[in-house]
Amino acid sequence: MAKKTYDLLFKLLLIGDSGVGKTCLLFRFSDDAFNTTFISTIGIDFKIKTVELGGKKIKLQIWDTAGQERFHTITTSYYRGAMGIMLVYDITNAKTFENISKWLRNIDEHANEDVEKMILGNKCDMEDKRQVATARGDSIAKEHCIPFLETSAKANINVEKAFMDLAQAILNKTPGRVAEPGGVNVSSQETGSKKCC
Amino acid sequence: MRSQCQHMMAAFKARLKTFEDLLGADKIDRGKLRKECYQGCPENNCRALCWKLLLNYLPLQRSEWEKEKAKQRAAYRNFIQELIIIPGQKAKSNLSANGTLADHPLNPNPDSQWQEDFKDNDMLMQIDKDCRRLCPDLFFFQRATEFPCEELVKAGSNVETLRKRVEHSVLKSETVARNRQGITVNRSNSRRKSEDYIALKEGEEAHWEVVERILFIYAKLNPGLNYVQGMNEILGPIYYTFATDHDDDCRTNAEADSFFCFTNLMAEIRDSFIKSLDESQCGIGYSMELLYRKLREQDVALWHRLEEVELKPQFFAFRWLTLMLSQEFPLPDVLRIWDSLFADANRFDFLIYICMAMLVLVRNEILTSDFPSIMKLVQNFPHNRIDIHTVLAKATELSFRQS
Ligand SMILES: Nc1nc2c(ncn2[C@@H]2O[C@H](COP(=O)(O)OP(=O)(O)OP(=O)(O)O)[C@@H](O)[C@H]2O)c(=O)[nH]1
Ligand SMILES: [Mg+2]
Numbered sequence: 001m002a003k004k005t006y007d008l009l010f011k012l013l014l015i016g017d018s019g020v021g022k023t024c025l026l027f028r029f030s031d032d033a034f035n036t037t038f039i040s041t042i043g044i045d046f047k048i049k050t051v052e053l054g055g056k057k058i059k060l061q062i063w064d065t066a067g068q069e070r071f072h073t074i075t076t077s078y079y080r081g082a083m084g085i086m087l088v089y090d091i092t093n094a095k096t097f098e099n100i101s102k103w104l105r106n107i108d109e110h111a112n113e114d115v116e117k118m119i120l121g122n123k124c125d126m127e128d129k130r131q132v133a134t135a136r137g138d139s140i141a142k143e144h145c146i147p148f149l150e151t152s153a154k155a156n157i158n159v160e161k162a163f164m165d166l167a168q169a170i171l172n173k174t175p176g177r178v179a180e181p182g183g184v185n186v187s188s189q190e191t192g193s194k195k196c197c
Numbered sequence: 198m199r200s201q202c203q204h205m206m207a208a209f210k211a212r213l214k215t216f217e218d219l220l221g222a223d224k225i226d227r228g229k230l231r232k233e234c235y236q237g238c239p240e241n242n243c244r245a246l247c248w249k250l251l252l253n254y255l256p257l258q259r260s261e262w263e264k265e266k267a268k269q270r271a272a273y274r275n276f277i278q279e280l281i282i283i284p285g286q287k288a289k290s291n292l293s294a295n296g297t298l299a300d301h302p303l304n305p306n307p308d309s310q311w312q313e314d315f316k317d318n319d320m321l322m323q324i325d326k327d328c329r330r331l332c333p334d335l336f337f338f339q340r341a342t343e344f345p346c347e348e349l350v351k352a353g354s355n356v357e358t359l360r361k362r363v364e365h366s367v368l369k370s371e372t373v374a375r376n377r378q379g380i381t382v383n384r385s386n387s388r389r390k391s392e393d394y395i396a397l398k399e400g401e402e403a404h405w406e407v408v409e410r411i412l413f414i415y416a417k418l419n420p421g422l423n424y425v426q427g428m429n430e431i432l433g434p435i436y437y438t439f440a441t442d443h444d445d446d447c448r449t450n451a452e453a454d455s456f457f458c459f460t461n462l463m464a465e466i467r468d469s470f471i472k473s474l475d476e477s478q479c480g481i482g483y484s485m486e487l488l489y490r491k492l493r494e495q496d497v498a499l500w501h502r503l504e505e506v507e508l509k510p511q512f513f514a515f516r517w518l519t520l521m522l523s524q525e526f527p528l529p530d531v532l533r534i535w536d537s538l539f540a541d542a543n544r545f546d547f548l549i550y551i552c553m554a555m556l557v558l559v560r561n562e563i564l565t566s567d568f569p570s571i572m573k574l575v576q577n578f579p580h581n582r583i584d585i586h587t588v589l590a591k592a593t594e595l596s597f598r599q600s
Contacts, residue, residue, distance in 0.1 A: 018323060018326065018426065019323075019326045038330060038333075039330050039331070039332075039333065039430070039524060040326070040327050040330060040426045040427070040429075042426060042427045042430075042515070042516045042519060042520060042524065043511065043512075043513075043515035043516045043519075044511070044512060044515070044516075045576065046512070046569075046572045046573070046576055048569045048573070059569075061569060066426065068323070068425065068426045069472075070425045070426065070470065070472050071426075072472070073472055073475050074475075074511055074515055077511065095319075
């Protein structure tokens with residue numbers, strides 16, 4: 001079998017309404033490019049990117065899901081294995097923001113309890129079409145103790161940071177969960193993701 | 198070299214002749230038609246006609262074609278009238294009747310159009326998003342059609358077109374959102390950016406807009422199913438085939454004809470689009486299971502490897518099967534695949550064999566790679582390396598081996 005070229009493997013999941021830009025965000029992160037013409041995601045898509053964090057090589061396995069309701073039975077089956085979930089809405093479309101609470105409920109129902117979450121308000125390059133104030137994104141994130149960022153896949157704003165922050169949050173609590181070769185440092189869990197509550 | 202070329206020309210001519218004879222008969226021989234189409238219809242020549250026959254849009258009796266086409270096309274014009282033009286006129290007059298809105302969002306009357314309009318607009322926005330993104334590598338869908346719906350696009354039309362309706366609902370929701378934030382902004386000039394509608398003149402319609410209209414009408418006529426993402430990818434190749442045919446009558450009526458062919462095709466495959474049927478005997482879950490079961494019968498080692506790395510059919514075959522491979526290959530290959538699929542008497546059994554063939558043709562890579570590499574492989578089938586004829590030949594071989 002191929003030699004392991006990484007220290008840790010993190011499984012991430014992208015969810016949110018259709019058209020908010022999940023596929024574009026992932027493409028920006030994995031290929032550092034933007035493409036306006038992505039076909040809609042049917043079922044599920046998949047990308048790999050290896051990053052370095054805290055001196056460790058981390059392989060990110062990122063699942064991009066379809067937004068439309070019809071695909072939920074297919075897509076919720078991936079929630080269980082996910083260690084981090086990105087919830088994406090579109091700042092130029094209020095409806096996609098209103099649905100964030102619905103997506104949060106989905107996570108509660110289907111994902112591991114300790115899954116790391118992050119809310120992204122995408123398309124922040126389109127200030128002139130903004131329908132969702134940054135403060136509203138902030139407040140729903142605070143309410144649920146979830147980190148929040150506004151991003152743009154098009155203008156390459158905060159995309160790298162979003163994925164790295166999520167990976168970092170998972171890394172922070174990893175020693176407590178995964179038995180690593182060479183002794184487990186349980187106390188490092190304490191320094192891990194201390195959040196607002 | 199030369200003689201090989203001549204040989205190919207001769208073979209092509211013979212093939213054309215076969216189809217001409219077949220399609221020129223007073224009564225089409227369905228068995229023969231299936232047999233020939235299974236090998237692939239000649240490009241740009243009679244594919245449209247063959248598909249219309251195979252999808253049961255046209256009867257086998259040639260003398261009935263004109264009557265049938267006239268009847269269906271008239272019916273389609275009626276759908277446009279009832280589902281787009283009349284509501285569009287109402288919308289327009291409602292808009293202009295300033296201050297005295299006959300109907301409004303808070304209208305307690307259960308007959309109020311508003312509730313329904315809101316639902317329709319959501320659906321339309323989804324269709325709109327998907328149709329804009331249809332076959333992006335192909336310029337065709339962005340180009341203007343020679344045959345727009347005159348009543349809708351003609352100057353001074355008093356109808357709110359679907360395009361306008363999408364613009365309006367974007368605007369409306371913008372205003373609503375802003376008001377909620379307590380911000381008052383004058384955004385009356387905020388039209389959709391021109392880049393969204395590439396260089397189309399007044400009175401013109403892009404092909405993707407025609408596709409959008411067909412899907413909207415289909416969804417309105419099938420409220421239990423509604424619009425599901427991916428339907429655009431089923432309709433796209435059919436419409437493309439009809440709208441690029443060499444025959445004038447076919448091109449002129451591409452919209453109506455592809456609506457009915459799409460409807461007939463959907464009647465056969467709609468179960469894969471219905472969430473509540475996922476786990477039933479006819480749903481997509483069952484088809485995915487069938488694929489793995491048949492693979493197991495044919496190639497245990499391969500099946501075992503997929504099980505071992507826990508690569509579920511949901512991860513790739515969901516898309517392969519629901520979209521009949523339309524996202525896995527370039528359009529010309531998709532058309533060729535569909536010749537065989539539509540020719541299949543046990544429609545869509547053959548689809549399972551094609552999917553199996555695709556897996557078997559990359560079996561060595563599957564056997565020696567890890568989960569992520571296999572995922573990448575099946576999510577991006579290497580059609581450059583393994584051409585469509587190899588895939589279809591393998592699928593045929595597998596189907597014979599099983600029967
Ligand atoms: N201006 C702008 N447009 C964006 C951005 N991200 C995505 N888009 C546009 O939004 C549209 C939808 O993007 P996708 O990434 O396909 O959306 P999705 O969330 O994957 O949608 P589904 O696959 O249907 O669930 C595309 O046409 C993009 O051009 C962004 O950051 N800025
Ligand atoms: Mg997508």
